[in-house]
Amino acid sequence: MAANEPMIEITNVSKRFGDFEAIKNISLSVPAGSFTTLLGPSGCGKTTLMKLIAGFFEPDRGDIFIEGRRMNGLPAFKRNTPLVFQDYALFPHMTVQENIAYGLKLQKLPRKTAEDKITAMVDMFGLHGLRDRLPRALSGGQQQRVAFARALVMGSNVILMDEPLSNLDAKMRVEVRDELRQLQQRLGFTAVFVTHDQDEALSISDQVAVFDQGRIVQVGTPREIYKKPASRFAADFVGAANFAEGVVKAIEGDDLVIACGNGIMRVHRDGYAFGPGERVTLVIRPENIAVHESASRGDNAWSGHLLRSSFHGRSVRYWVAADGRDWIVDDAGPGSIAGLQGLVHMSVDKRAVHLLPAAGGTVTIESGTGAIA
Amino acid sequence: MISTAANKSAGNLKRLRKDPFLALGSAAMILLTCFFVVWPIIKVVSYSRLADYRKLFTYSSWYHAALNSLFITALSTISCTLIAFLFAYAVTRAHVPFRRLFASVALLPIVSPPFIVALSYILLFGGQGIISKYVLHVHFDIYGWHGLWLVQTMTFFPYAYAVIHGVMASISPQLENAAYNLGATHWQVFRHVFLPLCRPGLAGGALIAAMNVLADFGNPIIIAGNFHVLPTEAYMQMSGMFDLNSASVLSTALLLPAIALFVWNRAWIGKRSYVTVTGKESNARTFPLPAAARWTVFAACLLVTALVVSVYGVLFYGAFTKTWGFDWSFTLKNVHYIFAKGREMANSLKFALLSSIAAAVFSLPLAFIVQRKGTRLYRLLDVLAILPGAVPGIFLGLGFAVAFNEKPFLLTGTPLIMILALMFWNLPTCYSVNLAGLAQISGTLEEASLNLGANRLRTFRRILLPLLRGPFIAGVTVSFLRSVTCLSVVIFIYSAKTSVGTVSILGLVQNGQWGSASALTAALILMAFAVLAPTRLLLKKQGRSIQL
Numbered sequence: 001m002a003a004n005e006p007m008i009e010i011t012n013v014s015k016r017f018g019d020f021e022a023i024k025n026i027s028l029s030v031p032a033g034s035f036t037t038l039l040g041p042s043g044c045g046k047t048t049l050m051k052l053i054a055g056f057f058e059p060d061r062g063d064i065f066i067e068g069r070r071m072n073g074l075p076a077f078k079r080n081t082p083l084v085f086q087d088y089a090l091f092p093h094m095t096v097q098e099n100i101a102y103g104l105k106l107q108k109l110p111r112k113t114a115e116d117k118i119t120a121m122v123d124m125f126g127l128h129g130l131r132d133r134l135p136r137a138l139s140g141g142q143q144q145r146v147a148f149a150r151a152l153v154m155g156s157n158v159i160l161m162d163e164p165l166s167n168l169d170a171k172m173r174v175e176v177r178d179e180l181r182q183l184q185q186r187l188g189f190t191a192v193f194v195t196h197d198q199d200e201a202l203s204i205s206d207q208v209a210v211f212d213q214g215r216i217v218q219v220g221t222p223r224e225i226y227k228k229p230a231s232r233f234a235a236d237f238v239g240a241a242n243f244a245e246g247v248v249k250a251i252e253g254d255d256l257v258i259a260c261g262n263g264i265m266r267v268h269r270d271g272y273a274f275g276p277g278e279r280v281t282l283v284i285r286p287e288n289i290a291v292h293e294s295a296s297r298g299d300n301a302w303s304g305h306l307l308r309s310s311f312h313g314r315s316v317r318y319w320v321a322a323d324g325r326d327w328i329v330d331d332a333g334p335g336s337i338a339g340l341q342g343l344v345h346m347s348v349d350k351r352a353v354h355l356l357p358a359a360g361g362t363v364t365i366e367s368g369t370g371a372i373a
Numbered sequence: 374m375i376s377t378a379a380n381k382s383a384g385n386l387k388r389l390r391k392d393p394f395l396a397l398g399s400a401a402m403i404l405l406t407c408f409f410v411v412w413p414i415i416k417v418v419s420y421s422r423l424a425d426y427r428k429l430f431t432y433s434s435w436y437h438a439a440l441n442s443l444f445i446t447a448l449s450t451i452s453c454t455l456i457a458f459l460f461a462y463a464v465t466r467a468h469v470p471f472r473r474l475f476a477s478v479a480l481l482p483i484v485s486p487p488f489i490v491a492l493s494y495i496l497l498f499g500g501q502g503i504i505s506k507y508v509l510h511v512h513f514d515i516y517g518w519h520g521l522w523l524v525q526t527m528t529f530f531p532y533a534y535a536v537i538h539g540v541m542a543s544i545s546p547q548l549e550n551a552a553y554n555l556g557a558t559h560w561q562v563f564r565h566v567f568l569p570l571c572r573p574g575l576a577g578g579a580l581i582a583a584m585n586v587l588a589d590f591g592n593p594i595i596i597a598g599n600f601h602v603l604p605t606e607a608y609m610q611m612s613g614m615f616d617l618n619s620a621s622v623l624s625t626a627l628l629l630p631a632i633a634l635f636v637w638n639r640a641w642i643g644k645r646s647y648v649t650v651t652g653k654e655s656n657a658r659t660f661p662l663p664a665a666a667r668w669t670v671f672a673a674c675l676l677v678t679a680l681v682v683s684v685y686g687v688l689f690y691g692a693f694t695k696t697w698g699f700d701w702s703f704t705l706k707n708v709h710y711i712f713a714k715g716r717e718m719a720n721s722l723k724f725a726l727l728s729s730i731a732a733a734v735f736s737l738p739l740a741f742i743v744q745r746k747g748t749r750l751y752r753l754l755d756v757l758a759i760l761p762g763a764v765p766g767i768f769l770g771l772g773f774a775v776a777f778n779e780k781p782f783l784l785t786g787t788p789l790i791m792i793l794a795l796m797f798w799n800l801p802t803c804y805s806v807n808l809a810g811l812a813q814i815s816g817t818l819e820e821a822s823l824n825l826g827a828n829r830l831r832t833f834r835r836i837l838l839p840l841l842r843g844p845f846i847a848g849v850t851v852s853f854l855r856s857v858t859c860l861s862v863v864i865f866i867y868s869a870k871t872s873v874g875t876v877s878i879l880g881l882v883q884n885g886q887w888g889s890a891s892a893l894t895a896a897l898i899l900m901a902f903a904v905l906a907p908t909r910l911l912l913k914k915q916g917r918s919i920q921l
Binding site: 051054055056075076077078079080082083085086087090091092102103106107150154 | 815817818820821822823824825826827828829831832835836839840
């Protein structure tokens with residue numbers, strides 16, 4: 001199958017449980033060989049969508065295709081979409097070996113082939129010496145490796161993962177997610193990964209689908225999701241963000257001139273179709289704001305009163321009151337030394353400001369240079 | 374409201390149509406339980422006319438039997454709950470010696486025939502009693518309400534203990550430590566923190582004790598003398614005068630408060646499990662009690678323990694004594710008598726084994742349908758499965774005697790009626806064990822199995838069944854113990870060929886043959902332990918404990 005051809009195609013799928021609409025008309029295309037992450041807060045429908053793909057639920061409306069085959073009505077045990085469960089769901093009465101072998105046995109492979117496949121998994125996940133243990137005699141990390149081995153041994157082109165890293169401690173989670181990404185790229189399977197952890201989603205994925213209340217609010221690469229969030233929700237959920245309201249005053253060359261608070265912001269046009277007079281929301285990531293002790297000249301600079309700071313090791317986070325709002329600033333530069341206080345000055349690069357239509361405002365598409373309002 | 378309810382039941386029907394196997398299974402389960410549980414109840418209740426029921430208020434002996442039942446139930450419930458609380462407190466909180474002994478003593482009476490305490494009580498305090506005649510040299514009439522009160526307290530405090538202990542053990546000592554830390558005294562901690570947290574346990578324990586005392590037949594028939602209660606009065610009407618009409622009126626009078634207590638208990642305590650996966654014990658230790666309080670608790674527990682131990686001791690002693698009260702020389706004649714009653718003992722074993730296995734097997738799909746397919750239609754199945762638990766044994770026995778006495782359902786006198794009656798009497802026990810076992814198996818395990826390509830049948834066989842082995846064995850064991858020591862259910866339906874050990878013992882006691890009665894009782898207890906001990910060990914290996 002050629003790259004970027006969809007491995008999984010979800011078209012207009014809806015699912016309700018009683019009065020609760022868990023999935024609202026979702027469409028999503030998962031390219032073959034890609035690592036696609038379904039990201040969102042709990043209860044947003046991401047796990048439900050995964051269970052729809054695996055066949056534990058049937059969609060009320062819409063279709064699910066895997067490798068071009070329509071899955072609707074096909075029971076879970078005929079789909080071959082191995083799933084790594086959040087709680088691992090290892091069979092407590094079976095040994096590590098029996099757990100890994102469970103799915104293979106049902107495929108009725110020759111004994112030798114099955115044995116080879118299991119050994120390959122045991123090698124890959126470093127499970128030597130644990131083959132005859134019961135799950136309860138394993139550590140959390142070991143259990144998780146068995147869960148991956150049990151899914152991967154099926155040799156399916158699709159692997160589903162439902163928050164598989166959430167039961168690991170913070171340091172291990174980062175290690176395992178990097179290993180997982182390498183493994184996926186090496187073996188080339190298509191991964192669908194559910195998480196509520198935005199760090200995880202950004203670092204591991206080719207494609208991220210951001211969920212909110214049963215809808216997908218944005219699909220894109222991690223960079224697109226982070227740099228150009230499609231909504232205030234997406235911006236806020238994926239990383240921290242400062243929001244400021246403004247009105248487009250003019251278009252000058254490649255820049256939009258925006259009145260924001262008491263100052264003027266210049267923002268690179270960069271494909272935005274806002275015209276003069278339109279209300280916009282400026283989205284600025286904390287790490288894109290520079291903070292200085294002395295006032296900086298030029299555009300996109302403003303001043304404020306430092307409220308408090310907290311030390312994060314690799315950076316310092318400041319809360320600065322300016323223009324009637326609190327700004328969050330992450331300073332990782334060499335100047336981030338203690339002692340900054342009182343009046344401080346901030347600046348931001350015009351390419352580091354993202355624009356959204358203001359709440360309640362509508363997007364109008366304009367081309368060419370606009371006149372000064 | 375109405376439209377959503379209609380939608381839901383339409384949804385249920387749709388599911389049933391989609392899954393005909395499930396539909397057929399549910400229908401068969403409903404039919405069978407109705408036939409063997411609901412039908413006998415209806416037969417008994419409808420046997421008498423309304424005019425007969427009026428006699429309950431006009432016949433003074435019936436009226437008194439009803440009052441006596443309520444009186445002894447209230448009195449015994451209070452004493453049972455107090456002693457149970459004391460024991461549970463000693464075991465979980467008081468740091469006294471012999472805690473393990475107290476804990477096992479509190480379980481002993483549960484595995485014994487229902488009338489063992491009454492029998493021992495006669496041996497200890499009766500006209501020829503060791504204590505009354507040879508230690509205290511007094512003679513007093515032990516038959517009556519005070520004797521029954523003591524016997525019921527000793528017999529049924531363990532049931533209350535099981536509930537209260539469960540609740541107490543689950544209260545984190547950290548809560549008490551927090552109160553101490555905030556400056557509360559021992560008494561204040563007990564009064565304001567510990568006791569309020571125990572309240573659900575006390576309520577549940579009291580209700581369990583009340584249900585058992587109310588429905589009990591074995592102890593009052595032996596010890597109550599002229600103090601008649603509803604179960605014994607019903608039995609007298611049947612065995613003395615074959616007056617089925619009166620027996621049904623009296624049994625129905627018993628059924629109403631029994632069901633009320635049962636419903637009350639379900640609403641408060643919910644579906645308690647008999648098997649628990651042994652959880653992590655809290656490491657926190659409680660602050661030691663003042664010495665005076667500690668030793669008072671200890672002394673009280675020791676006294677009760679001494680009584681329980683002497684109940685069993687005197688029984689085994691009696692089993693090897695020639696003529697109780699007159700000739701204390703050693704004999705094996707009573708042991709021989711056990712073999713003379715070989716058929717009854719074999720029947721006890723056979724019926725108990727078959728009925729408990731049947732109940733466990735039957736309850737498995739029942740629990741599966743209710744637990745895993747939890748829709749509204751299955752609520753009916755749930756109610757049917759636990760209903761026999763609300764029915765006093767004597768009532769269920771009478772129900773079987775009445776309902777299966779005519780063609781085409783003529784079962785009177787057959788082994789089958791004994792097995793069926795015991796099986797459905799044990800259904801709630803096995804059902805709740807299996808239900809709890811299923812609830813402990815995470816649904817994702819089934820999903821994982823389906824996800825790896827196993828179909829539903831295979832998933833049930835390979836994943837659910839092996840994981841339910843523990844609860845299944847526990848259900849069979851508890852049912853077996855209940856059946857082998859059961860008298861009330863079988864007393865109306867046994868025949869010469871199908872008589873069991875407990876019935877023989879009753880006859881012996883009524884004839885004053887204490888020695889032989891003791892020997893038979895001891896044999897039944899040994900039989901029960903022979904089953905209990907290995908299963909406890911087996912379950913312990915699986916990290917489970919069995920609660921009786």
